[in-house]
Amino acid sequence: MFSMACKTQIVPFFFSITIHFFLLLIIDSASSQQILTIESRSNPAASEDCNNRWIHIRNLPSRFNLDLLTNCSEYPVFDDFCPYLANHGLGQKTHARSRSWYRTDPLLLELIFHRRILEYPCLTNDPGVANAIFLPYYAAIDSLRYLYGPDVNSSSQHGMDLFEFLQSDEPGIWERHMGHDHFLVMARPAWDFSQPLSNDPPIWGTSFLELPEFYNLTALVPEGRPWPLQEHAVPYPTSFHPQNLSYFQAWIQRVKRSRRTSLILFAGGGGIGSAPNIRRSIRNECDNSTINSNISSSFNIIQSNVLHSKLCHIVDCSNGICEHDPIRYMKPMLQATFCLQPPGDTPTRRSTFDAITAGCIPVFFEESSAKTQYGWHLPADKFAEFSVFIPKEEVVFKGLKILDVLMGIPRSEVRRMRQSVIELIPRVMYRRHGSSLGLRSKTDAFDIAIDGALQTIRDKLGNMLEH
Numbered sequence: 001m002f003s004m005a006c007k008t009q010i011v012p013f014f015f016s017i018t019i020h021f022f023l024l025l026i027i028d029s030a031s032s033q034q035i036l037t038i039e040s041r042s043n044p045a046a047s048e049d050c051n052n053r054w055i056h057i058r059n060l061p062s063r064f065n066l067d068l069l070t071n072c073s074e075y076p077v078f079d080d081f082c083p084y085l086a087n088h089g090l091g092q093k094t095h096a097r098s099r100s101w102y103r104t105d106p107l108l109l110e111l112i113f114h115r116r117i118l119e120y121p122c123l124t125n126d127p128g129v130a131n132a133i134f135l136p137y138y139a140a141i142d143s144l145r146y147l148y149g150p151d152v153n154s155s156s157q158h159g160m161d162l163f164e165f166l167q168s169d170e171p172g173i174w175e176r177h178m179g180h181d182h183f184l185v186m187a188r189p190a191w192d193f194s195q196p197l198s199n200d201p202p203i204w205g206t207s208f209l210e211l212p213e214f215y216n217l218t219a220l221v222p223e224g225r226p227w228p229l230q231e232h233a234v235p236y237p238t239s240f241h242p243q244n245l246s247y248f249q250a251w252i253q254r255v256k257r258s259r260r261t262s263l264i265l266f267a268g269g270g271g272i273g274s275a276p277n278i279r280r281s282i283r284n285e286c287d288n289s290t291i292n293s294n295i296s297s298s299f300n301i302i303q304s305n306v307l308h309s310k311l312c313h314i315v316d317c318s319n320g321i322c323e324h325d326p327i328r329y330m331k332p333m334l335q336a337t338f339c340l341q342p343p344g345d346t347p348t349r350r351s352t353f354d355a356i357t358a359g360c361i362p363v364f365f366e367e368s369s370a371k372t373q374y375g376w377h378l379p380a381d382k383f384a385e386f387s388v389f390i391p392k393e394e395v396v397f398k399g400l401k402i403l404d405v406l407m408g409i410p411r412s413e414v415r416r417m418r419q420s421v422i423e424l425i426p427r428v429m430y431r432r433h434g435s436s437l438g439l440r441s442k443t444d445a446f447d448i449a450i451d452g453a454l455q456t457i458r459d460k461l462g463n464m465l466e467h
């Protein structure tokens with residue numbers, strides 16, 4: 001009874017989203033193509049900027065993208081991701097009067113990219129002149145049926161249907177560079193797509209990235225493997241998607257002016273078991289710091305000359321309660337000086353990008369949480385300028401106190417670091433599609449990812465010519 005009642009409620013809502021979605025996508029697709037041809041005819045300068053940057057969007061049957069969204073309430077594990085399809089994958093606004101904040105689910109990065117690439121100024125209809133071919137395939141959404149659903153025992157088949165299509169429909173597009181110029185977005189850690197083909201029965205993941213058929217393409221993922229092969233990591237989408245410069249700047253002003261009343265913030269779950277791990281250590285230290293807050297806070301004043309009314313603040317995000325509710329953690333992040341980014345099931349966290357967006361200095365415990373991942377967006381040689389690194393072994397096994405390390409950083413240094421964090425905000429933000437021209441002049445996470453993919457493909461094709 002209950003589930004039937006739910007379904008009948010969902011249907012009208014879900015249809016209104018998909019119909020809007022289809023219409024807008026078609027309209028947008030048509031208008032961006034039109035803008036493109038008008039601009040490139042009337043303005044030769046525009047096409048000069050596109051030198052070496054032409055992208056062709058491969059025309060895929062809708063079973064590879066839009067059809068996968070029509071079942072959005074029926075996927076295993078995710079009860080229902082229909083609400084997060086709104087606004088072309090940004091989700092619904094957090095509240096009716098919100099300007100730039102949405103309930104964004106990182107799984108929908110594939111949709112967000114697809115929508116944004118329709119605005120890319122150097123699209124071409126002719127694959128023969130393109131420097132790169134984008135595959136609008138919603139790989140992670142399609143993977144759910146293998147990861148959690150009925151197709152778990154055929155997870156080595158993930159992607160074979162796509163490959164067959166690419167070989168049979170206009171095969172010349174793939175053959176021109178044997179797939180080396182193709183790229184796509186896969187909105188889950190590469191780990192979920194790299195199960196060795198020899199695992200029988202399957203242990204975890206699909207084998208998409210292990211198939212020789214896909215060795216040559218470039219995949220943009222939120223987390224890469226330790227030895228990157230086809231993939232490169234790009235930021236998880238946060239909930240911040242401004243649409244014009246004044247909204248963007250209003251947020252930056254708020255971040256700059258915000259009073260940082262907590263020294264440390266940890267927004268997350270875990271660490272409640274008895275096994276020693278970094279999340280457990282963080283919890284212990286935080287619990288103890290409130291008990292001894294008298295001693296610690298006077299110590300803090302002497303050490304860094306900053307008055308924090310709280311040393312350590314934990315926002316409990318267990319059971320996914322923070323996932324689509326950014327207010328729960330963004331306010332505390334705005335009020336904190338340092339935001340802890342301990343690894344969880346995998347080394348990376350979306351929270352790293354939430355923290356940067358709030359001007360909260362990230363504290364990493366593993367290199368693979370960010371430094372070895374996001375080289376395009378967060379340059380590896382700048383990490384000391386905007387983040388703190390505390391090796392997790394030192395904390396978990398050697399008794400190093402996180403509070404001691406952070407309280408030992410002089411106030412002037414903290415200010416410099418925060419300034420560097422704030423400068424990174426546009427680089428990790430996915431601005432709203434259809435943004436004003438003013439905001440488009442700021443290079444955002446999408447722009448950087450496209451430049452990175454184009455460069456990777458240029459390098460690959462260059463190497464092929466040499467050999």
Ligand SMILES: *[C@@H]1O[C@H](CO)[C@@H](O)[C@H](O)[C@H]1NC(C)=O
Pocket residue numbers: 067068071074
């Ligand atoms: C949608 O779900 C139904 C039932 O779960 C399934 O038979 C169908 O193949 C799904 N369609 C897509 C496009 O995934």
Ligand SMILES: *[C@@H]1O[C@H](CO)[C@@H](O)[C@H](O)[C@H]1NC(C)=O
Pocket residue numbers: 149150151152153201
């Ligand atoms: C997958 O294979 C395992 C072992 O062969 C079997 O126990 C399980 O029921 C299969 N799962 C599905 C969904 O077919």
Ligand SMILES: *[C@@H]1O[C@H](CO)[C@@H](O)[C@H](O)[C@H]1NC(C)=O
Pocket residue numbers: 178179212213214215216464
């Ligand atoms: C991948 O590229 C190599 C050459 O670099 C080529 O031999 C191979 O056939 C390509 N694979 C596919 C599936 O096109």
Ligand SMILES: *[C@@H]1O[C@H](CO)[C@@H](O)[C@H](O)[C@H]1NC(C)=O
Pocket residue numbers: 243244245246247436
């Ligand atoms: C930004 O967008 C809002 C809402 O559309 C509008 O009221 C405001 O004037 C815009 N600001 C600028 C600078 O375009």
Ligand SMILES: *[C@@H]1O[C@H](CO)[C@@H](O)[C@H](O)[C@H]1NC(C)=O
Pocket residue numbers: 281284285288
């Ligand atoms: C915190 O206090 C508990 C007991 O109150 C103690 O067992 C634990 O070792 C302390 N942890 C840290 C990190 O100081």
Ligand SMILES: *[C@@H]1O[C@H](CO)[C@@H](O)[C@H](O)[C@H]1NC(C)=O
Pocket residue numbers: 291292293294295
């Ligand atoms: C805090 O300090 C006051 C006096 O300085 C003392 O009376 C009180 O017991 C202390 N509280 C704790 C929790 O240590």
